[in-house]
Amino acid sequence: MRWLKSTLVAAASWSVASAQLLEQEDPDFTPTPIEYAVDTLSRAPGCNIADFWRLARQLSPGTEIRYPNTTEFDAATERWSNVGGGVPYVDISVAPETEQDVMKLVRIANNCNVPFLAYNGRHGAITTLGQMNWGISIDLKKLSGVSISGNGQTATVLGGTNSKVLIDHLWAAGKQAVTGTCECVSYMGPALGGGHGWLQGHHGLIADQFVSAKIVTADGQLRTVSSNSDLWWALKGAGHNFGIVTSVTIKIFPIVHTNWAITTLMYTGDKVEALYQAANDYLLQNGTQPVDIINWSYWMNIPPIDPTGPVVEFYIIQEGVTAVDTAYTAPFIALGPISVTNNTGTYKDVSSWVGISLDGPPCQKTGAANPRFPLYLPEYNPSAMAEVYEAFKEGTNSSSPFANSLFMFEGYSMQGVKAVDAASTAYAFREDNLLTAPLVQYTPGNAALDAQAQAFGNQLRNILHAGSGRSQKHIYLNYAYGDETKEEMYGHESWRSAKLLQLKDKYDSRRRFNFYGPAA
Numbered sequence: 001m002r003w004l005k006s007t008l009v010a011a012a013s014w015s016v017a018s019a020q021l022l023e024q025e026d027p028d029f030t031p032t033p034i035e036y037a038v039d040t041l042s043r044a045p046g047c048n049i050a051d052f053w054r055l056a057r058q059l060s061p062g063t064e065i066r067y068p069n070t071t072e073f074d075a076a077t078e079r080w081s082n083v084g085g086g087v088p089y090v091d092i093s094v095a096p097e098t099e100q101d102v103m104k105l106v107r108i109a110n111n112c113n114v115p116f117l118a119y120n121g122r123h124g125a126i127t128t129l130g131q132m133n134w135g136i137s138i139d140l141k142k143l144s145g146v147s148i149s150g151n152g153q154t155a156t157v158l159g160g161t162n163s164k165v166l167i168d169h170l171w172a173a174g175k176q177a178v179t180g181t182c183e184c185v186s187y188m189g190p191a192l193g194g195g196h197g198w199l200q201g202h203h204g205l206i207a208d209q210f211v212s213a214k215i216v217t218a219d220g221q222l223r224t225v226s227s228n229s230d231l232w233w234a235l236k237g238a239g240h241n242f243g244i245v246t247s248v249t250i251k252i253f254p255i256v257h258t259n260w261a262i263t264t265l266m267y268t269g270d271k272v273e274a275l276y277q278a279a280n281d282y283l284l285q286n287g288t289q290p291v292d293i294i295n296w297s298y299w300m301n302i303p304p305i306d307p308t309g310p311v312v313e314f315y316i317i318q319e320g321v322t323a324v325d326t327a328y329t330a331p332f333i334a335l336g337p338i339s340v341t342n343n344t345g346t347y348k349d350v351s352s353w354v355g356i357s358l359d360g361p362p363c364q365k366t367g368a369a370n371p372r373f374p375l376y377l378p379e380y381n382p383s384a385m386a387e388v389y390e391a392f393k394e395g396t397n398s399s400s401p402f403a404n405s406l407f408m409f410e411g412y413s414m415q416g417v418k419a420v421d422a423a424s425t426a427y428a429f430r431e432d433n434l435l436t437a438p439l440v441q442y443t444p445g446n447a448a449l450d451a452q453a454q455a456f457g458n459q460l461r462n463i464l465h466a467g468s469g470r471s472q473k474h475i476y477l478n479y480a481y482g483d484e485t486k487e488e489m490y491g492h493e494s495w496r497s498a499k500l501l502q503l504k505d506k507y508d509s510r511r512r513f514n515f516y517g518p519a520a
Ligand SMILES: Cc1cc2nc3c(=O)[nH]c(=O)nc-3n(C[C@H](O)[C@H](O)[C@H](O)COP(=O)(O)OP(=O)(O)OC[C@H]3O[C@@H](n4cnc5c(N)ncnc54)[C@H](O)[C@@H]3O)c2cc1C
Pocket: 080, 117, 118, 119, 120, 121, 122, 123, 124, 125, 140, 159, 160, 179, 180, 181, 182, 184, 185, 186, 187, 188, 189, 190, 191, 192, 193, 194, 195, 196, 197, 239, 240, 243, 244, 245, 246, 356, 362, 363, 478, 479, 515, 516
């Protein structure tokens, strides 16, 4: 490796605009971390380091650069899921101050053929991200903000805005929008893959709310796109593959109901088959689940409650009421739960009821590996549910490294999602009513364990798939493990693959945006 002797006016929060860089070759030189990063980035064949810095000096003064072996770098790059080999690695983390800076950074990276990846909530867990093994993190944290526009019917959301920031901003103005349910993920990360949220039954997926977007494409152009662009279709479901969205204007709505209520029922594993038969009969109703009803469930080990196997926590959530209608809860209470708990509050409380508010365990970055193995289904197959329960119980027993795993069943209302023409977006799976996923949690450290977790997760997913009677799997990209096929994530119709390929060739011929579930 060629070390460059470089002198920088540098500090922990370092602005390229004010940096002075002197370079000369010196074989005995021991690099500082920033010098190491610069050298790493310039190692691509044909990279002109002088050009690199000429462009770098044009970044706004507030642009923040972090380099390895600093606490700031570690904090800016730690991930929610850490499967061995499945996590991105970068040599430098740059947080642009403006959307123009995002554009310049893509040009800088292109100039030296350095890989780059947008970092946002860092909850993206698909293991294809591990192919990003050197280069630049374009950290969107400074591009955070919301402004209400269009007479209160739209809002413009900057590309790095966190979901909770958006929810709170709109709520204060008497508005709401479809966002992810989890408070700690970014707004854009889920949206670009379709995006599920509490309000999708009314208004559709998160991506269905887009009115226009500003996006930096692989050629370093900052484009404004809307329904008249061929990128529009791609952005709604395969968006991570086409650029960095610096802001998006979305539909927002007046708050209709502030009240929400939940009944949480806990069951032992022997009730699984009857429980999910009841869920089909009384809640799902073949995709016509009432629009004000959402039902989720989790399976997890809570030994003090049941040392013999995972318990089932079953949530029935209702909008616009102070208590869940007994018509919905009665069949489930009749099944004999271990406990029934009721809660009442507002829309803003729902995430904490199901444990995914900012302080909830799934929001923390603990160093654990958290791969999921998702599968969309039209409905529950109660006998397959009983079978997969036994497999989950066995694989998460108290001596298993996977004892802290979770099995998630998400049954959102679907009316708004089905009201949108499926062909009009890259998101492909509007006919499905349920999103299931085991989350196999473990402490990473060796490849054998990673392989064992992958085999276990797929074993569970395959039981549900076999029970569906379908030949092809339907996979939610944003939960995907990374071993799924393109068709499984983006749709099995051949016209979809052809369209994605044509658009990738047109807008990303060098496949710069291929780290998050490559689409073509
Ligand atoms: C606890 C938890 C809760 C979740 N809840 C939901 C939910 O309610 N609904 C749902 O649909 N999904 C949910 N997900 C899945 C979620 O959609 C994905 O994890 C998503 O990738 C998270 O985005 P992020 O910005 O937090 O992560 P990141 O890893 O920062 O980003 C994910 C990918 O998106 C890209 N990206 C991020 N921002 C932009 C941008 N502005 N422009 C272009 N590319 C960008 C990144 O480069 C990366 O490839 C949840 C995940 C977790 C872990």
